[in-house]
Amino acid sequence: MSTSHLLVLQVVIPLVVAPLCILIRKQALVWYVVLAVSWGTLFSAYRLLMQVLGHGEIIYFLGGWAAPWGIEYRLDVLNAFVLMIVASIGAIVMTYAKCSIIKEIAEDRVYLFYTAYLLNLTGLYGVVVTGDVFNMFVFIEISSLSSYAMISLGRERQALMAAYRYLILGTIGATFFLIGIGFLYAMTGTLNIADLGVRIPDLENTRTVITALAFLTVGISLKFALFPLHGWLPNAYTYAPSVVSAFLASTTTKVFIYVLLRILFSIFGTTFVFDIITLDRIFLASALLAIFSGSITAIYQTNVKRMLAWSSIAQIGYMILGVSLVSVTGLLAGIIHLFNHAIIKAALFMCMGCIFYRFNTVQLSDLKGVGRYMPWTMAAFILAGLSLIGVPLTVGFISKWYLIMAAIERDWWWLAFAIVAGSLLAVVYIWRVVEVTCFQSVTTKDHPEANQPHMKEAPLSMLIPLWILVIANIYFGINTELTVDVARQSAEWLFGIK
């Protein structure tokens, strides 16, 4: 079987297995099936990435219909990398999910969660590999609809409301996206990204194309929660089950940033987007607002998951900041932060899942002295937190380093300072959690059930995946060869240097 078939199997397998889950229904069995799919697609994503790195782009015509008439799947370094991010987070989170899901989702709905999860995976994989904008829209809808369903599975009543709001806003985003590609189709008669990339430059002075760009940017920004379009995110991440928060926070937003890059760079081109329209100015302003508002708001949160959600809004700001610097280094920083933030945030949300598993709460005021019962979980939280702050020898540092470098390249000293100052805000909100959980002493009043047998470390099936991510945080912070190289290749490729 050639590797190019893997490209289509990547999407088809989770799609086919998803309905099977409904038929199987038995919790334990479904989990094994989903786990097998997750690890299987991770394996194939890895094969694909290696293939792309070694032999260049992979192109696959669905049904043998050649582009631009048929749908093509097209994999270059950038989307192979994003595919790898989604697949690896998916595999790790699924390994972790078993215990956490039983705790956080009503028993009779567990199989529905797994179904929705597989559909979500299908959608995300599809968005990433497809080379056709309409096909992209379809996959966006698949992934979005299933994520609304996953969020609504949260046990608290607010989860429904959060999912509903996300549904409304997500649908608006998708509609805008559809309007955008509609305009593009009206002007060019094609839906193939590569083909659009050839035709659009001649039509860029028309109002239709400009309006299309506006709809596309706003629609996609809404999907990845770029400040001030972040309204759906805090509640969605807070009330979703921890597994869902961990998975969505580290994959969905990344995939939509990938979509943004694809649309801006591959269809409209850098000259038009940045030199003529100067989109980078809006991005810069949004990114800075996101970093500071997100971090400062995170400081004041009382629910740790909500705090992490706000921190995500700030971190999305860093990624877009990298894009807005319009340089290879800046874009490299943005792309590498896709990966880095994925493993940081997944680890942090998984820590909260562990704590919720034992303590039934993630309200900061109820977590006094939790570190005493769960030293491994809190150690993981501290290490991932250090990475979020950007301490050297963690992945967070690598992102910050390239961002600062990109800022200095443009002689924007104030920005370099702002980036570091933003990290200091992260110190504050991470420290609040560490202080309460590790330094405040436990009183029996806080935990009437203290010293009971269930007040102990989370089960190994949760700790091991968590620690794999934590170790990845440090490993990729020291050995940066693979990630930096791939990110650099993608950034150069997007700028058309290679």
Place this chain on the structure above:
Amino acid sequence: MISSYIHPAFILIIGGLILPLLQGKWRSILALLLPLIALVAIWSVPDGNHYSISFLSYELEPFRVDKLSRLFIIVFSITAFAGVLYCYKQASNKELSTALIYAGSAIGVTLAADMVTLFVFWEIMALASTLVVWSARTDASWYAGMRYVLIHLLGGVILMSGIAAYSHETGGIVFTAMNLESLSSWLILTGFLINAGAPPLSAWIADAYPESSFSGMVFLSAFTTKAAVYVLLRGYPGTELLIYIGLFMIFYGIVYALLENDMRRILAYSIVNQVGFMVCGIGIGTELALNGAAAHAFTHIIYKALLLMSAGAVLYTTGKRKCSDLGGLFQTMPVTCTCGIIGALSISSFPLTSGFVSKSMMTQATADGHMLVIWLLLQAASAGVFLHAGIKFPWFVFFQEDSGLRPPEAPLNMRLAMIFFSFLCILIGITPGLLYQLLPYSVNFVPYTVGHVLLQLQLLLFSGLAFFVMLPWMQRTLTISLDIDWLYRKALPKVSEMIISILSVAGAYFGTRGQKITGILSDCVMRLYGPHGALSREIQTGFVVLLVVLMLGLYLLLYLITI
């Protein structure tokens, strides 16, 4: 490439991390052994770069051994040993292990040959030292530690920006001597100087250190400021600016120490003063001056730790820190008193003590360089040191009027640590060759010439005379002297309070509407970001949709304008 030699910083840091897992005898044995293992480790390593790790497009070299780094690591590990010996029975588990991590990170800074490694250890040092301050477990130490860590994080931010700029300018991250020609070197220098306690941020030393526990301050005095002296020695030798910064620190320290009533704050100001001598020596930049600065760092760590051990023993047994509450303790604490006096003589550079053999190098360097004004100022400062630390501390604590306190002598392990350091002070004073052979440059300097000794004795004699003549003025009452930290501890909140009250007065003047405006101003931040602020509140979905439309409009507007 990683050689088989063990990095001494890792010994202490990893050891410090596993220390809390042990109990009783094993804990004490491990705590005492760790610094000794580090000492042996550094002793057995030949000069050169031993580790090399690729990181990004750079090489990390965390293990550079040469004469300069070896000198600092020797004194760091000796001090860590004596510090542990001093308090292993009394200090809390947490303090002991953070103190070891702290010592390890200072050693890490000293061995780093590249800026990224340096920065990592620099930040570990800041955090570990904050934990040492906090392990006093008092409210005062909590707030002082907060202010301390904020200043050090600020320093870290400046240093990090400097390092990023440096790597952009030079394409590398090797830590070597720099000159003040580019922005990056200014930023890095600022980061270093904040840790050295240079103006205008000198106040953190006297603010935070005295609030630590009786033993915590022994560790604190040794590492942060001296690691800063080391990086200045390595990075900025011969930078003229440092002479003036050093002189300022010298006199700042003396003036505040003379005004102070709290014995530990006196000694804290004296740290600024002594680091000032070293910074000044680094600024002069001749081989003799640099040797002098390095030697002075070595001897200073030892005698300052000794002074703080004796002050700590007094605090431990009496629970009092203020000179006006103490006095007459020599009767029941003869060992502590004698050791304190030896430390005091050393800091005053009394001949036959360690201070004399190091400081005379620096004064000689100014004389050789024909820097008359600086030479005079340094001599005057030497007299000042004798006044504030040499006589004032032992006199008010151990002698003067009897306070009626009859505390027991310090416990055995504390006495042993003090005797060990007193011995080192005198040993170096008598056989300076021991120290001189460790110095980075070869030494042709003879401390014990008739001229040097005579000059120093005259100086000490007359300032001693001055002290006793002016004793009535020297007598401290219960006062608090104002320092720069007053600005951010008291003035800043006061000013903002004042602005708010002025605004509210103005508001009242303009009627209820004005009051409303001031009300909004005062809690503007909370309204926006607070737990129930605009951003974290539940917002209507409709509002978000409105935002979406606004953004779309904004984009369209921008596009249509620019096209």
